[in-house]
Amino acid sequence: MWYHRPVITAELLQTLPNLKIVASSGMGIDHLDLDLLSSYGVKLSNTPFVVSTDTADLGMALMLACSRRLVEGYQMAVSPDTEYFPSDWLGSEVSGMTLGIVGMGTTGYKVAQRAKAFEMKILYHNRHQRNKEEESAVGATYCKKIDDLLQQSDFVLLSVSLTPQTHKLIGKRELELMKPTATLINISRGLAVDQDALVEALQNKIIKAAGLDVTYPEPLPRDHPLLKLKNVLITPHIGGATKKTHRLMMENMVESIQASLAGLPVPNEVL
Amino acid sequence: MGGGELPGLLVNEIGGIHGILYLITMKEFIENRKHMSKKIQAIYLWWHKPVIDQELLQSLPNLKVIANSGVGMDHLDLKLIASFGVKMANCPHAVSTSTADTGMALLLASARRLVEGYHIVISSCMEYCEASFLGAEVTGATLGIIGMGSIGYKIALRAKAFEMNILYHNRTRRKEQEEQAVGATYCEKIDDLLRQADFVMVVVSLTPQTHKLIGKREMELMKPTATLINISRGAVVDQEALVTALQTGVIRAAALDVTYPEPLPRDHTLLKLKNVIITPHLGIRTDKAAYMITEEAVENILAALNGLPIPNEVLPS
Numbered sequence: 001m002w003y004h005r006p007v008i009t010a011e012l013l014q015t016l017p018n019l020k021i022v023a024s025s026g027m028g029i030d031h032l033d034l035d036l037l038s039s040y041g042v043k044l045s046n047t048p049f050v051v052s053t054d055t056a057d058l059g060m061a062l063m064l065a066c067s068r069r070l071v072e073g074y075q076m077a078v079s080p081d082t083e084y085f086p087s088d089w090l091g092s093e094v095s096g097m098t099l100g101i102v103g104m105g106t107t108g109y110k111v112a113q114r115a116k117a118f119e120m121k122i123l124y125h126n127r128h129q130r131n132k133e134e135e136s137a138v139g140a141t142y143c144k145k146i147d148d149l150l151q152q153s154d155f156v157l158l159s160v161s162l163t164p165q166t167h168k169l170i171g172k173r174e175l176e177l178m179k180p181t182a183t184l185i186n187i188s189r190g191l192a193v194d195q196d197a198l199v200e201a202l203q204n205k206i207i208k209a210a211g212l213d214v215t216y217p218e219p220l221p222r223d224h225p226l227l228k229l230k231n232v233l234i235t236p237h238i239g240g241a242t243k244k245t246h247r248l249m250m251e252n253m254v255e256s257i258q259a260s261l262a263g264l265p266v267p268n269e270v271l
Numbered sequence: 272m273g274g275g276e277l278p279g280l281l282v283n284e285i286g287g288i289h290g291i292l293y294l295i296t297m298k299e300f301i302e303n304r305k306h307m308s309k310k311i312q313a314i315y316l317w318w319h320k321p322v323i324d325q326e327l328l329q330s331l332p333n334l335k336v337i338a339n340s341g342v343g344m345d346h347l348d349l350k351l352i353a354s355f356g357v358k359m360a361n362c363p364h365a366v367s368t369s370t371a372d373t374g375m376a377l378l379l380a381s382a383r384r385l386v387e388g389y390h391i392v393i394s395s396c397m398e399y400c401e402a403s404f405l406g407a408e409v410t411g412a413t414l415g416i417i418g419m420g421s422i423g424y425k426i427a428l429r430a431k432a433f434e435m436n437i438l439y440h441n442r443t444r445r446k447e448q449e450e451q452a453v454g455a456t457y458c459e460k461i462d463d464l465l466r467q468a469d470f471v472m473v474v475v476s477l478t479p480q481t482h483k484l485i486g487k488r489e490m491e492l493m494k495p496t497a498t499l500i501n502i503s504r505g506a507v508v509d510q511e512a513l514v515t516a517l518q519t520g521v522i523r524a525a526a527l528d529v530t531y532p533e534p535l536p537r538d539h540t541l542l543k544l545k546n547v548i549i550t551p552h553l554g555i556r557t558d559k560a561a562y563m564i565t566e567e568a569v570e571n572i573l574a575a576l577n578g579l580p581i582p583n584e585v586l587p588s
Contacts, residue, residue, distance in 0.1 A: 053410045054409075064376035065379075065385055068372070069553075070376055070380055070548075071386055076551050077550055116432060117433075118429060234393070235388040235389060238384070241405050242383075
């Protein structure tokens with residue numbers, strides 16, 4: 001299964017009596033009905049860790065591009081109307097600012113490791129607190145209440161998995177708790193954010209900007225307001241999109257498939 | 272509003288220093304040369320303006336110092352200025368962090384094809400093949416830093432967190448502890464760096480020695496999968512050679528925060544190439560950097576006016 005296709009339905013499963021395993025590329029499994037699969041005795045595997053590094057890199061790329069207004073700058077640099085670059089055209093600094101990571105799993109932690117080198121102050125919110133060594137290695141402070149993180153951060157980065165608990169985790173209330181100078185970066189799933197509330201927040205300057213690698217749906221309808229806002233940078237879900245990672249994902253998937261067909265324990269099995 | 276007691280500071284336009292210096296804009300000066308010329312003891316350059324030439328220097332008998340708002344001094348004739356007994360200063364500390372961040376921003380944006388990706392998202396065409404849109408990996412790749420001054424070193428610190436393999440080429444080798452702190456390997460010959468790097472980051476100051484430092488020969492030594500990132504000065508890269516290299520696949524891509532001239536003529540080929548990101552000299556364009564630069568410049572100016580050692584004096588050697 002690559003990029004969530006083919007779609008797994010009861011109908012499809014009924015027509016494949018000898019199906020043993022569905023190997024899904026990437027980390028997320030929110031597009032699959034786990035109960036349905038297990039009722040047909042079909043195993044499921046994903047490729048959870050392979051994408052985490054590239055996704056963390058993309059999170060940093062979005063943060064830097066948003067705050068330094070890279071895409072706007074590019075457009076100015078190449079526009080046929082540009083005669084000079086105005087001296088008061090400025091972005092905002094990344095180094096030394098406060099980054100709030102919501103979801104400190106493998107990907108979130110890798111973001112923290114990178115952000116530390118930019119001398120960023122790192123706060124994080126997670127289901128469980130990480131241990132002391134892990135926290136001090138990246139200089140991260142735990143915020144048991146997400147509100148504390150939202151109120152202090154210059155950048156709020158979402159790297160949660162999509163579950164019923166994280167659905168619309170960032171909504172109107174959360175956006176209003178954020179600083180008006182803050183930027184929201186989403187590298188998890190579009191549905192972790194209340195998109196309509198986000199549009200309103202951006203239009204009314206409740207927050208400054210957003211960098212989204214994921215939306216709901218993907219792609220967005222062509223007339224969606226998010227596509228028109230100047231302070232939004234959207235990328236087409238390229239978190240794990242590098243040659244090396246795609247090859248590694250494929251290798252992992254083949255490994256899982258071969259193991260299941262041989263009746264052996266399946267690496268990266270999702271239970 | 273005569274500012275009789277305060278030393279006169281000539282600026283291109285008004286920007287925000289007051290209370291200790293009397294600001295005079297170029298416009299005011301030109302309209303009132305006779306009255307203003309003796310008052311001016313310092314000039315504050317913002318984006319290379321006002322232009323410092325023989326004529327201006329001759330008309331300012333009491334000029335003591337020219338403070339530049341960035342770190343590059345290539346737009347100034349240092350010998351000419353010194354010949355008038357005028358001191359010069361730049362702002363090396365205020366710029367280094369912002370410029371290092373810019374270098375990393377460009378590296379990541381180019382590698383992961385951010386600008387292309389954004390344009391796909393907002394385009395009116397809904398059909399595109401997700402699975403074939405691939406970028407180059409950053410983590411674990413080899414970064415070659417050409418010019419390991421303060422900015423180059425800050426880039427190395429950041430790149431290390433991305434587990435990049437760091438090579439560097441510099442006029443002088445850094446101390447062992449400095450190398451070890453960022454895991455950087457010295458390449459005495461630039462060729463060795465060029466052959467191995469996946470990303471070549473140019474962070475030198477523009478001097479007669481670094482003019483067209485990266486030309487046809489250097490680009491041909493680079494890997495065909497490599498990316499060139501320039502955050503120093505446009506003239507450090509042979510732009511015509513770069514166009515050819517990008518068009519013929521000699522290198523994969525380029526990200527340029529600086530060009531020659533800035534901005535480029537609107538019909539320049541570089542503006543049309545798909546594998547080039549050009550940004551409008553973002554280096555120090557942040558609110559924080561602008562503030563720190565002005566602080567640093569004022570420090571330099573006040574030191575000069577009070578006959579004290581200038582913190583960031585630049586000598587004409």
